[in-house]
Amino acid sequence: MLSKRIIPCLDVRNGRVVKGVRFVNIRDAGDPVEMAAAYDREGADELVFLDITASHERRETVVDLASRCAEELFIPFTIGGGMRDEADFRKVLKAGADKIAINTAALDHPDVIDRCAQRFGSQCVVVAIDAKLVTGEGEEKRWEAYVHGGRTPTGRDAVEWAVEAAERGAGEFLLTSMDADGTQDGYDIDLTRAVTAAVDVPVIASGGAGNLDHLVEVIRDADADAVLAASIFHYGTYSIREAKEHLAAAGIPVRM
Template sequence: MLTKRIIPCLDVTMGRVMKGINFINLTDVGDPVEIAEFYNSEGADEIVFLDITATHEGRETMLDVVRRTAEKVFIPLTVGGGIKSIEDFKETLRAGADKISINSAAIRNPKLIYDAAAKFGSQCVVVAIDGKKNEDSLGWHVVINGGRINTGLDAVTWAQKVEELGAGEILLTSMDCDGMKKGYDIEFINAITSSVNIPVIASGGCGKIEDFYEVFEKSGADAALAASLFHYKELSIKQVKEYLKNSGVEIRV
């Protein structure tokens, strides 16, 4: 049985960590390298950096952040946001990232998943899927641009497709739950985990320590990602891991 992972997510814009609700009303919460170092010492299993502005200037800043973080942090580092080509993959991996997360670029050009997996290995390729429940409450559709654009893709079908193309992992965010702090979207996570054989990271909605237990106990998620809870020191990674271990969840302490 694989141990479950706890992953803090840092939304980075122009070299600073920001946090908002549903990707709006952003507030500055600090320096990404310092925050990543802190999470590393707290026992995080991995760290995710998402470049949420991802303009050309932002990309250079982000690569610098990745370089500086990779020198100080010795757990896997996943970087996403604005990565559109094999060249972007190469630059970001060279800067020190261990995995690359792609979202809208994968939807616009699914071949990128295949090409990246063939060149760098599936373990490097994470496809982020942001999903929203359909209006008829039957199934979920994939959205991009912070939930503002409906791609028309069915989330389960798309998850199966990205696995087929060679993705090594899925970062699954429920846009219905994101920033709401009412718990992970168990139904949505299970719809995806029961349809694919690659690891799924659950994201969106964690509000209290019990939510971590629930996501591992009631869904097939391999990892749980959270941001504001950790950034605002409402909970520490250490606390979460001790709680999970005492609750019988296989976790690396």
């Protein structure tokens, strides 16, 4: 049976992990490759790296990161951060990444999804959607897609955008609730369910994980295929193994 996936996310700037980590037996907690390998040993199913280096230097840092990860990491990994076009995809995939996450470029020029999916296969095209609730109380909920790391509203309905991106060949969605992100109050169940009901490709839920029940809820109640989390793992609140045991106890298939 296909398992649900637990995916730690690492923010990387200039080749260094931004948030601190409490791993034992790790020499350099700022080294993304060493951290990633530790997560692999712990049982993480995949990893996502978001490169938040200033945009003019980022192209090189992303390729370098993919290349170094490929040496030490033997689970699938996704890299996102400022990837614009097929040339960027080619370089980063060739360096060893399995998937590329795109957000701003895809909303600016949606046909980049078609071209990359045709060229490299849908399985490596992850469309990241940063969504923010735009409706008031009592109204039917609606979310807007944001770009530039959540700074710029696009006027696009997030769910409609997901449907279009899937038709164009997106192989997976990395769906972040801007409202839930950083709160540790749980994933946005309504948003996640709206997207999983609308598209036929896997959805990774992101933003808001504060405890292990949150992981169960978004998988069970919103049909998420995978859960992404940063703080609860980086700060050592829970180990990957604890998270998996918790999911397994709730009857969710996981790789142990």
